[in-house]
Amino acid sequence: MDTVISFVKGNPISAFFYALGSFTFLKFAIKTLVVFGETFVLPGTNLRKFGAGKGSWAVITGASDGIGREYSIQLAKKGFNVLAVARNGTALKSVTDEIASGTKGKVQSKTVVLDVSKSDHHGWEQLKEVFHEIQVSVLVNNVGKSHAHPVYFAESEPSEISDIIAINVDATVRITRMVLPGMIKRKNGLILNMGSFSGIVPSPMLATYSGTKAFIDTFSTALAEEVKKHGITVQCINPYFVVSKMSKIRKPSIMIPTAAAFVRASLNKVGLSGGARFVGRPAGSAPYWSHSLLEYFVGVLGWKQATVVYTHELHKSIRKRVDRKLAREAKTQ
Template sequence: MSALRFFGISAIGLLITMAAVDQFSLLYREISRSCSFYIEALAIVGAWYTVRKCVSLAFDTYSALRLHVIPKLSGEIDLVKKYGKWAVVTGSTDGIGKAYAEELAKHGVNIILVSRNKEKLEAVSRSISETYQVETDFIVADFSKGRELYPAIKEALKDKEIGILVNNVGIFYAYTDYFTNLSEETLWDLIHVNIASATMMTHIVLPGMVKKKKGAIVNLSSAVCCQPTPMLTVYGASKSYLDYFSRALHYEYASKGIFVQSLMPFVTTTKMVAFSSTVSKRSIFFPTAEEYASHAVSTLGLSIRTTGYWKHAIQLTLGWLAISIANSSRELTVPSEMEYRTQLPHPE
């Protein structure tokens, strides 16, 4: 009797087990059938994301080639025909300003140099004229003096056909410091030289460009304009002004034949960064003013907002990538894509 009872219990257990297995198999099939839709949906989303990234990469690659490579291979553009006979370059006795003026002279553009040191102006003017066989002129102007010097500049330029204006003049901090430690004189110099000069020079030259329906204005901003720069607060803010001013002005006057460009270079080996023994030395990362100007001029008419140099463009991209990686590791704060694109590492 006990044996029959044992086999009976075993048979019942086997039936229960088989039923459980059958239920699990059924449950698994139902779950698989339900999940297949989500898996397919995720596969579609993944494919769409991959396609978007590939298209974006292809577009960015083409844009980089179009801006930094093709102009160098396709030959020189006739800047005189495209914009006009004369170019005005401020802050043109040293650094990027001087190199940019020389690069324009290579293209046959006559140059008007504007700076505060008469002896340097005479020397650079004579050198450019003799080297590149173009006409040159110069205007002595200390932009830190404020509004009093602009009537004389306007009078000196009234009979010139200005095709290109390069607002390059600018001053930097003697060393990084807190805003409250800066003297009032330093603050006014930064405002007058970095902000007011570009504004007023543009106001003087632009009406003539509009009248002949062609012209180009280049404003030397900086990569620091793309993020807040503690300890360089006013300098960074002044460069942000130039960047905004350039873009807004281009939208206002593009339909009238005027091209306005914001140049945002990273570090170049000029006197402005002489305070640092590291960045003032020429290296693969820090081009000379001449190297930078050669590439920057080739972007004229192609991009309204650019670093101006392919090495600097790579630094910009790496900066975005570094910020993206840094922010992705934070659990509580995930910046938007726009925030990624404006929080660049400090280039100077």
């Protein structure tokens, strides 16, 4: 230490670089400490703040399966009445049945059958009517669609492109606009918008999906700043992969939780950002621990460009496997 001090004292340029290095290291150490604290130690905001157990309603889109189904069931267990929205009425009924049996009838639940890709679907009117009857304090804009397979944008089906935009962007904006004035009036609310890792790191061969998730991220951050003065929390939840029909992944692993584990982490970390803390998007949140660390390393260490190239290579190889499978199926027909 004495040698370092005497070296630095005699040389102003070395002193400058020594100070810069120390500052950079300190900044990195503090950021790492905060991210690890939020990921592994600190609890999120207690959901009672948003009316859990007090007759408030949670609205979940894409509630009949996967992550949305889990939000519906777990929010009901936390004491929220649940309004579940999706296309499949039978699957929605199984969600409300599970809520009724899981909560022993302590909370209410309703369903609205709505295809959010169709702007004139009759379900929109029904949703508006239900919103007049209930007090919504939690909105989970979970519904989402991705490309069936990795595909170059120039070869994407126009109908797939417009569906992805309608479901991921238009529905989120439209439902948020319907619910937000009530939250502002009551000075309380929680909005969780389902983003994706592909909204943070551009995802070649899923360009439209990736772009819509980047929209969700930016929209959430702008809205969060607008409404925080009204006591409303808005977050963009960034999963990497989660076991579900959409991901086509059936086996959980360290990096790929089940929908139940992912949602449990999300509801335990409301208001925290984890690995999304220091990347210039204050509303971003990576609630699941391994996703949090991944987002931190990519964001803070600045590996984005390399990740874009890696993702492109990954999607090229997935596409090759899909093409081989389709060719095999075509032969057997």
